[in-house]
Amino acid sequence: xxxxxxxxxxxxxxxxxxxxxxxxxxxxxxxxxxxxxxxxxxxxxxxxxxxxxxxxxxxxxxxxx
Numbered sequence: 001x002x003x004x005x006x007x008x009x010x011x012x013x014x015x016x017x018x019x020x021x022x023x024x025x026x027x028x029x030x031x032x033x034x035x036x037x038x039x040x041x042x043x044x045x046x047x048x049x050x051x052x053x054x055x056x057x058x059x060x061x062x063x064x065x
Contacts (some may be wrong), residue, residue: 010040017047026055029062 015038030048031040032055039047045055 001056007035009036009038009040012040020051025051027052029054029056031059035055038044 014025017039030053032044036044048055
């Protein structure tokens with residue numbers, strides 16, 4: 001397997017995406033890595049942003065787990 005090779009989510013479209021309040025992720029920053037179970041990375045990023053969150057590409061000292 002080549003690093004950077006894109007893999008489809010194993011359960012793409014099989015799970016219902018829960019609805020949340022418009023700003024339920026406000027003030028939160030997310031790092032998306034690897035293959036998600038049922039969403040493409042772009043779909044997850046859009047979902048996070050729609051709910052007020054931010055997405056970054058790497059972990060930093062400001063990233064909390």
